Each structure stands twice: as C-alpha cells, then as structure tokens.
Amino acid sequence: MMENQEQQEFYPMPRIGDQAPDFTAMTTKGQIKFSDYAKDKWVVLFSHPADFTPVCTTEMSGFATRKKEFDELNTELVGLSIDSIHAHLGWVSNVKEKTGVYFDFPIIADLDMSVSKKYGMLQPNEAETAAVRAVFFIDPSKKIRLIMYYPLNVGRNMDEILRALKALQVSDSHKVALPLDWTPGQQVIVPPPKTLEEMEARNKETGIDRIDFYLSKKDLKL
Numbered sequence: 001m002m003e004n005q006e007q008q009e010f011y012p013m014p015r016i017g018d019q020a021p022d023f024t025a026m027t028t029k030g031q032i033k034f035s036d037y038a039k040d041k042w043v044v045l046f047s048h049p050a051d052f053t054p055v056c057t058t059e060m061s062g063f064a065t066r067k068k069e070f071d072e073l074n075t076e077l078v079g080l081s082i083d084s085i086h087a088h089l090g091w092v093s094n095v096k097e098k099t100g101v102y103f104d105f106p107i108i109a110d111l112d113m114s115v116s117k118k119y120g121m122l123q124p125n126e127a128e129t130a131a132v133r134a135v136f137f138i139d140p141s142k143k144i145r146l147i148m149y150y151p152l153n154v155g156r157n158m159d160e161i162l163r164a165l166k167a168l169q170v171s172d173s174h175k176v177a178l179p180l181d182w183t184p185g186q187q188v189i190v191p192p193p194k195t196l197e198e199m200e201a202r203n204k205e206t207g208i209d210r211i212d213f214y215l216s217k218k219d220l221k222l
C-alpha cells in the first residue's frame with residue numbers, strides 16, 4: 001500500500017464520450033490494433049485482476065457462456081489482465097479441461113501495463129500491480145459510451161452488462177431514454193420537449209402515456 005497519494009503515478013481516467021484510446025497489443029487470438037479492430041461493431045473491453053484466480057474465472061466463464069448474446073448484439077468481447085500470454089493460454093486451456101467452458105475471445109496480455117494505464121484500469125489504492133474489474137462499452141465509432149469499475153473482491157453482473165449494452169443500442173436506434181431498471185419489452189421515455197411549442201404539441205400527443213410534459217413513456221416494438 002502506498003503511503004502518500006501525491007507520490008503515486010497519475011493514470012488518466014477515460015470518460016464517457018471520449019474516443020477510446022488506441023493501442024496495439026498481443027492477445028490470445030494474436031496481435032490487435034484497436035482502431036482497426038471490430039470495425040462497424042460494438043466492443044465490450046473488460047479487465048480482470050489475474051489469471052488462475054477464483055472470481056476472475058467465474059467472470060470470464062460468464063462472458064464465455066453468454067458470448068452468443070453479445071454476438072447477437074453485434075458486439076465483440078476483449079478481455080485484459082496484467083499477465084503473460086503464456087499464463088493466459090495455460091488458464092484458458094485449464095478452465096476448458098476442468099469445466100468445458102472455452103474463452104473464445106481475445107484476452108490481452110498487458111504485461112507492460114500500457115493498455116491498463118491508458119484506460120484507468122490501474123487504481124493503485126485498490127491494487128498496485130493488478131487491473132481492477134473495469135468494463136468499457138465502446139460503440140462502432142470507437143467512442144466510450146459507458147464505464148463500470150468494480151473492486152477486486154466483487155464480481156460483476158452479466159445480466160446488467162447485457163442490459164446496459166441493449167439499453168445503449170436501443171437509445172441510439174430509437175432516440176429514446178431508458179428509465180430505472182429498464183429491460184427490453186418495457187416502456188421507454190420519450191425525450192422531453194425543449195420549447196414551449198414542443199411542450200404544447202406534447203400535451204396534445206396521443207399514443208403515449210403522459211404523466212406530465214416532462215415525463216412521457218411509450219411502448220417500443222423492437
């Protein structure tokens with residue numbers, strides 16, 4: 001544990017709306033240059049603290065067993081940890097042998113921590129040499145759209161990762177907002193009016209559930 005926060009190296013924290021930092025890295029599926037990778041697709045880029053550890057094994061298995069759902073959402077998975085490619089290969093084959101689950105997506109071997117540092121995955125007061133559990137939702141234009149950070153000792157929730165990804169895509173394609181706990185099939189929020197004219201039009205609109213001019217919901221056929 002470092003004693004003085006001011007003495008710590010400063011790592012930038014990417015923000016929602018930023019272009020995803022570019023990198024070239026070795027993965028379990030060969031070298032990737034991120035800006036050329038998964039063109040026209042969404043990417044869920046996620047880090048885990050270490051190979052051959054229990055929580056990480058459950059999380060990676062969760063991504064692997066639900067990969068088809070990510071495929072259906074036009075989304076590529078990319079994992080990362082600060083381990084060697086040999087550790088990754090050993091872990092992937094060990095999990096396959098012991099459980100039958102195969103991590104069929106690239107996992108970055110970020111031994112020099114260059115990608116972890118660019119993405120703010122290194123949070124020294126939580127762990128100095130391991131990446132925290134970060135998830136970056138990156139759209140096809142390579143813009144960061146949503147970020148999750150979890151500590152070392154709490155695993156992520158795969159339902160929430162998939163729900164958030166679907167919500168981002170529905171929000172983009174239908175120009176709507178999604179309320180608390182939204183899941184596909186539930187009503188969506190119609191963007192509130194921005195002028196008095198739009199407000200008067202909204203008040204006369206039919207086919208929507210209008211609580212007041214600023215809060216209206218409608219059904220959406222997906």
Ligand code: BEZ
Pocket residue numbers: 049050053054055056057130152153
């Ligand atoms: C785990 O995945 O179980 C784990 C990894 C690093 C620190 C603590 C837990």
